[in-house]
Amino acid sequence: MSIRHGLLALLERGQMYGYQLRAAFEESTGSTWPLNIGQVYTTLSRLERDGLVRPLPESEAGQRPYEITDAGRADLALWFATPISRTDRPRDELAIKLALALTTPGVDVRSVVQAQRSATMRALQELTRLKYGTNRPEDLPWRLVLDSMVFQAEAEVRWLDHCETSLVRHQPSGPAPPAPRPDDADARDAARWTGEEARR
Amino acid sequence: MSGSDDAVLELRAVHRTHGAGPAAVHALRGVSLVVRPGELVAVMGPSGSGKSTLLALAGGLDRPTGGEVRVEGQPLGALDRRGLAQLRRRRIGYIFQQLNLLGSLSALENVALPLELDGTSGRRARALAMAALTEVGLPALGDRFPDQLSGGQQQRVAIARALVGERRLVLADEPTGALDSQTGEAVLHLLRRRIDAGAAGVLVTHEARHAGWADRVVFLRDGVLVDTTAPLGSVEQLLSGSDR
Numbered sequence: 001m002s003i004r005h006g007l008l009a010l011l012e013r014g015q016m017y018g019y020q021l022r023a024a025f026e027e028s029t030g031s032t033w034p035l036n037i038g039q040v041y042t043t044l045s046r047l048e049r050d051g052l053v054r055p056l057p058e059s060e061a062g063q064r065p066y067e068i069t070d071a072g073r074a075d076l077a078l079w080f081a082t083p084i085s086r087t088d089r090p091r092d093e094l095a096i097k098l099a100l101a102l103t104t105p106g107v108d109v110r111s112v113v114q115a116q117r118s119a120t121m122r123a124l125q126e127l128t129r130l131k132y133g134t135n136r137p138e139d140l141p142w143r144l145v146l147d148s149m150v151f152q153a154e155a156e157v158r159w160l161d162h163c164e165t166s167l168v169r170h171q172p173s174g175p176a177p178p179a180p181r182p183d184d185a186d187a188r189d190a191a192r193w194t195g196e197e198a199r200r
Numbered sequence: 201m202s203g204s205d206d207a208v209l210e211l212r213a214v215h216r217t218h219g220a221g222p223a224a225v226h227a228l229r230g231v232s233l234v235v236r237p238g239e240l241v242a243v244m245g246p247s248g249s250g251k252s253t254l255l256a257l258a259g260g261l262d263r264p265t266g267g268e269v270r271v272e273g274q275p276l277g278a279l280d281r282r283g284l285a286q287l288r289r290r291r292i293g294y295i296f297q298q299l300n301l302l303g304s305l306s307a308l309e310n311v312a313l314p315l316e317l318d319g320t321s322g323r324r325a326r327a328l329a330m331a332a333l334t335e336v337g338l339p340a341l342g343d344r345f346p347d348q349l350s351g352g353q354q355q356r357v358a359i360a361r362a363l364v365g366e367r368r369l370v371l372a373d374e375p376t377g378a379l380d381s382q383t384g385e386a387v388l389h390l391l392r393r394r395i396d397a398g399a400a401g402v403l404v405t406h407e408a409r410h411a412g413w414a415d416r417v418v419f420l421r422d423g424v425l426v427d428t429t430a431p432l433g434s435v436e437q438l439l440s441g442s443d444r
Contacts, residue, residue: 114419114426114427117419117427118417118419118427118428118429118430120408121244121408121411121412121417121429122417122429122430122432124408124409124411124412125411125412125413125414125415125417125429125432126432127412128409128412128413129432132389132392132413150409150412151409153408153412154407154408154409154412157408158408161246161406164246165246
């Protein structure tokens with residue numbers, strides 16, 4: 001999610017100035033996504049540049065509220081209507097780490113899996129405890145955010161369980177393949193490609 | 201692990217071997233675990249890692265081949281069959297995936313049954329059963345029979361039966377079974393509340409989301425406890441992120 005759409009959604013409730021936006025953002029995400037005020041103002045100025053919000057006259061206290069424009073409303077509606085693509089998310093460092101652990105000599109992959117499972121499990125306990133304390137109707141937005149994190153952590157533990165089962169069945173076929181030598185065809189291709197890249 | 205005066209459940213270097221010789225199956229190999237009042241411990245591990253064996257030993261449903269199991273300081277090995285049965289009825293509550301509700305008894309009668317078997321007068325047993333049904337949110341459904349209740353309601357009755365009276369140790373094996381996620385969560389909420397009121401609990405599960413309700417998660421692999429999660433901070437610490 002972008003902070004941009006978060007701020008637009010908050011301004012759809014009514015005009016707000018920077019500090020109000022920051023407080024409302026943190027409130028609606030249960031402080032799971034802390035923002036600094038600099039991020040809020042940078043984002044507001046980009047939204048203004050793109051015509052999605054407009055500044056209003058300063059208050060007597062020197063605070064400048066912003067309001068959402070029609071173009072901003074259209075942009076926000078499109079965001080709500082469009083599913084988040086998985087390819088937009090950053091690559092999963094954990095998956096890469098495990099893949100490398102499997103092919104790196106001297107690494108006990110099961111220990112790597114267990115250390116991660118224990119840490120993720122603890123995070124899940126923390127999230128559950130936070131959730132346990134939220135029973136008021138007005139806590140629902142926060143509970144939804146917490147639930148999302150709970151289910152993600154659960155999915156990670158399930159995936160780690162799956163990895164462990166695969167590891168038990170895995171019969172290593174000998175040492176991992178050596179690093180490509182310069183006379184390998186692939187390496188030649190890579191060198192050629194790199195050369196072409198350098199010429200561009 | 202040293203002994204603990206206030207432990208509700210204590211496993212000391214417990215072994216459980218099935219069979220003998222080369223065909224022997226070592227279900228548990230030297231497991232030690234202490235569960236104190238107000239503490240819920242989740243046990244996780246792959247199929248065949250010894251989770252259910254651990255629970256059966258903790259509840260006196262099975263006997264270890266080595267080591268010792270104590271409930272409220274009482275070594276289970278020192279009890280005869282009758283003493284063990286009495287302890288199980290009075291002090292230990294079981295919640296299984298199979299609910300084992302008796303179809304010919306009403307919800308209230310199902311919950312009161314373990315107390316009546318233990319010699320509690322019918323009237324007192326019913327009063328305690330009604331209190332337990334109220335605790336699980338079903339005070340109005342006491343006269344319904346199991347087949348007149350939804351799956352979630354039946355599970356609540358089974359939980360009321362496990363919590364009725366003064367059970368100090370609650371043992372749960374995949375207690376949410378096939379319930380949908382909201383109903384399953386309500387079941388864990390009930391369990392958590394009883395633990396917070398001073399009971400001790402062991403929850404065997406392969407669902408990480410359910411284990412998340414525990415104060416501590418231990419991991420079993422091939423009959424050995426291989427790992428445990430670090431203790432949690434207070435909610436205030438969690439909110440401020442200061443325990444990280």
